[in-house]
Amino acid sequence: MFIVYSYFVYLAISLSVTVWVAKTLHRRGRVFLVDAFHGQQELADSINHLLVVGFYLINVGYVAFALKSTENPANLRQAIELVSDKLGLVLLVLGGMHFFNLFVFSRVRRRAQESLAPPPFPPDAVLTASPHLQGS
């Protein structure tokens, strides 16, 4: 029976952590995206939501995929070790996904800032309505 309890504990903790990380990403990532999309909140919210959906699919998929174990714990100690082993992997995957998301956020933001950057130098001259050039 230990294996069934192990599965339940594994699923409960894995899914809770996944939800917590996804909510954190959703809440804190929004600021990045609003800035990246020049204050277009609707677009930022849409991208944010889509990213979180992808995050959930990958992580819940991995949690489900990694559930099965060939081990059959005979006592509490072995059950804890099994759960810990599996949780460790899930947390590492979550961490990897989390940093990947941060990378995507920062990249989108950097590109947006670059698109708004003024030329790195002033013009050599300025065309005006007058027939003469102003400037150097």
Added chain:
Amino acid sequence: MRYLTVVCDQQCGLCTRLGEWLGAQPKWIGIRLLPSNLAADAYPTLAPRIAREELVVVSDDGGVYLGDHAWLMCLYALKHYRSWAKRLSSPTLLPLARSAFAILSANRLKISGWLQLKSDDELAVQLSAVQPPRCHC
């Protein structure tokens, strides 16, 4: 700034390549190519400069960019090369803007490695070794 007008000499090898290359690049701001023989009509006040300069860039808000600045403004308009325009605008690298442009437009793979070089001086040494085709204009 919404678009740039690039006045270039159609007889010049590098300028012709510039036109083809710019056309194929993703851009932050639009680029309109104008042969120098037609530019005098469009910008009569600029005619003497256009006759003297290899490349002249005019922005839609009236800014005129000449010489090395003109090459960098072409990079500034491009999505993948705006960071290069900023980097090459430093006093050390600005005189090498034309060489840098010639290389960037010809060989992206090789140049991407140079991005890793830390100092402007190191990059200047690399760019100085390049001999872009000269124009007789």
